[in-house]
Amino acid sequence: MEIRVLAFAGLRELLEGPERDLELPTGARVRDAWAALAQRWPALDDLRASTRVARNGRIATFDDALADGDELALLPPVGGG
Amino acid sequence: MEIRVLAFAGLRELLEGPERDLELPTGARVRDAWAALAQRWPALDDLRASTRVARNGRIATFDDALADGDELALLPPVGGG
Amino acid sequence: MFRVVREPIKPRELERIARAGDGGVVTFLGIVRARADDGRAVTGLSYEAFEPMAVSVFESIAGEVRDRFGDVATAIVHRVGELAVGEISVAVLATALHRGTAFEGCRYAIDQLKARAPIWKKEHYAGGASEWKANA
């Protein structure tokens, strides 16, 4: 299956762009998407504890299952206001 | 001596105008000015407890002495905001 | 900026008091309501003030805001005359480095203004009656 990864702020810079399409095996969870990205960008490993994720616009956990066509947003610590 | 009385809101309406010049004996206090006004407008008697006074722009008491040329403001309960 | 004015209040003018270091600006606007506290329909309000003393009370309140909450600049503008429903009767702006002090300063200033400023309000009701109304 294929998902779309959205990255913001420092994560967007690290991933060299705001969007990445990611091919994952059926049954993959959020943590598998993260691991696939960290394989290519090892600096992600240090950022997992501070990163929240949103699946299709709603806050999710690293244990949540993914489905084909999902949009997975990677959210660094926020700084709005 | 002569003082000027300023009246606001309901007191202004009661005294039929925003300003009244008042002739008082030397040594008169705020309470004497009030009594002189209440002689002409007896409805003032009911309002004394709720009225604050300012002498030359500063909050005063009914015991304060007056001097020639003073400006005595009669302040009903406030309603600003 | 401490003023009693006859013309409509322009809230953004109060922002002029903000300093270069300020990061939070809190504004309170009082609006003429269409209903009195007792439910009667209000057609408009008249405000009057003992103007020099009102301005001096505004200045005192701003000083108390600094004493209590730190480095906060405060502006207070109150309108007098005839006001229609929906118009702004008072604007209080507090500006500070951080939002907490701006919120606290603005709240203190409007609470004190309502309790102490020599300003009076007459409510005009549908049907023609009117009444001077003190703050509770």
Added chain:
Amino acid sequence: MFRVVREPIKPRELERIARAGDGGVVTFLGIVRARADDGRAVTGLSYEAFEPMAVSVFESIAGEVRDRFGDVATAIVHRVGELAVGEISVAVLATALHRGTAFEGCRYAIDQLKARAPIWKKEHYAGGASEWKANA
């Protein structure tokens, strides 16, 4: 009114949400400061947002304001893109029958926005360095 915008924020536009019965309107404006918390001179900020989720968080916050404080209407507008020192980054307006609920609602909304809304800020410093800064 819940928006993420690129153009300068016009705070008075948020007043449109006021209802006929409202007597108190409280507005918070966040302003770009010339100094970072660590004292470095700031030449400007870049904000970016996950826009649909940010708007949805603004709506959730406004619902929480009603649940907690009663009949308060809330508007939230956050700017993104490049902002200069002194410009408005965020405007939060709360309007209610009485001022107490408007103050509480506005304060809750900006506090929650800062904690939860998917919006990020990069500080640009004199000399050319820049850094993403999370809220404390």
